[in-house]
Amino acid sequence: MKKIIDIIYLYLELIKLDILLRLYGFTKVFDSYVKKYGILGTNTAFEADIDLRSEVGKLLILIQVVSTFYPFGAKCMHRSLLGYKVIRKRYKVPIDVVVGISKFPFGAHAWLVYETYNLTDDYISTNRYQVILHSSNYLDLGALRWNGMLGESILTTE
Secondary structure, eight states: OHHHHHHHHHHHHHHHHHHHHHHHHHHHHHHHHHHHHGGGOOOOOTTTOHHHHHHHHHHHHHHHHHHHTOTTOOOHHHHHHHHHHHHHHHHOOOOEEEEEEETTTTEEEEEEEETTEESSSOHHHHTTSEEEEEHHHHHHHHHHHHTTSSOGGGTOOO
């Protein structure tokens, strides 16, 4: 029964995320997610706690399943942001969203990491991408911006 409730919850959260991305764009949604959920990652026992790692792994599989059946195309960005939100909110694990690009062949990809461990993709898949955005670095810059130490234009879009 819990699994069905989780699937429904994830599906509704995915719909909400998709609407937010369509209305406000990636930058504003990413910024709000990092502000809101970035401070929730306080559980540092992730490496040592096998049960917690198992729960997070099962949740990531459910996110993949829900994304597969989402009719409007939930790709890596949707899965990563959804996982970031739910894992930080539910388990308080300090995971991060990473976005990378590849010049040739051109491509972009997003995935989740915990410290140096890839959670959603293997290293072979992600090594071809040059990291251009990492939520922990973004949070650090955002904290400076929110405290007025950096100019407003550094992370704003328009």
